[in-house]
Amino acid sequence: MVSWIISRMVVLAFGTLYPAYSSYKAVKTKNVKEYVKWMMYWIVFALFTTAETITDMLLSWFPFYFELKIAFVIWLLSPYTKGSSVLYRKFVHPTLSNKEKEIDEYITQAKDRSYETMMRFGKRGLNIAATAAVTAATKGQGVLSDKLRSFSMQDLTLIQNEDDHGTFSQTSNQSNKHLWRDLKIAVHKWPPSNLTELEMVCREDCQKFAKSRYTALAASYPTRLQAVIPAKGASTKY
Numbered sequence: 001m002v003s004w005i006i007s008r009m010v011v012l013a014f015g016t017l018y019p020a021y022s023s024y025k026a027v028k029t030k031n032v033k034e035y036v037k038w039m040m041y042w043i044v045f046a047l048f049t050t051a052e053t054i055t056d057m058l059l060s061w062f063p064f065y066f067e068l069k070i071a072f073v074i075w076l077l078s079p080y081t082k083g084s085s086v087l088y089r090k091f092v093h094p095t096l097s098n099k100e101k102e103i104d105e106y107i108t109q110a111k112d113r114s115y116e117t118m119m120r121f122g123k124r125g126l127n128i129a130a131t132a133a134v135t136a137a138t139k140g141q142g143v144l145s146d147k148l149r150s151f152s153m154q155d156l157t158l159i160q161n162e163d164d165h166g167t168f169s170q171t172s173n174q175s176n177k178h179l180w181r182d183l184k185i186a187v188h189k190w191p192p193s194n195l196t197e198l199e200m201v202c203r204e205d206c207q208k209f210a211k212s213r214y215t216a217l218a219a220s221y222p223t224r225l226q227a228v229i230p231a232k233g234a235s236t237k238y
Helices: 004-029 032-058 065-077 083-140 142-148 153-164 172-176 179-189 195-208 211-219 221-231
Strands: none
Touching (some): 004 032, 004 065, 065 083
16 A cells, blocks of 8 residues: 555655646746636635545545556646536536635635734734833833932932022022032922923923033032042032
8 A cells, every 4th residue: 555655755756846837837938828827726625635634634544546646636736637628617627616705705704813813913912022122122221210319308308498588599609519510400290100291300300500600610610520430439519
């Protein structure tokens, strides 16, 4: 008896490779008669392959099953029997013509459903990815948020009260030393949720400060460095 491997090799060689090369020749020579012949064969062979998938599981135990498959493929290809043309003209074409409208409607519905399903899963995937990105960004900015909120409301109230009573800017030199404190107060009034918002808030509030404050701050750096270097990392009045 013929084994499954031998049957598969014969079907691939004579049922697939040879017809594929013959179809290539038909297309190359633009022979309409040969083109139609091989188109009919491929339609019948597609149905045969579909049925073969089921029968291999259910009827492979049947005696001479693989021999019958080989004989059927040869019958389809033979120029004497013209099996593929016979099956197509007598059975396949009439059946497809009668069911063509229903098949087209089913294919259209399947396309619409597959598109909707793909879009639904695509949106779900994007939502999951966006959530993961936001979570990662939030965790990464956790340290930044903790530092921005390190001032208690009591500390800010005291600072604000000093500003209201005129003690916050007693002299030009004193106000220049508190640029960072003023900036943190402005940030705390509108706590940013991400780095982009933080940058926007800092830019807006820095533009409100007088240029003389930046000039005086830059001029004070030598004095600051002289106090920081001996401290060796310890806190200073700056």
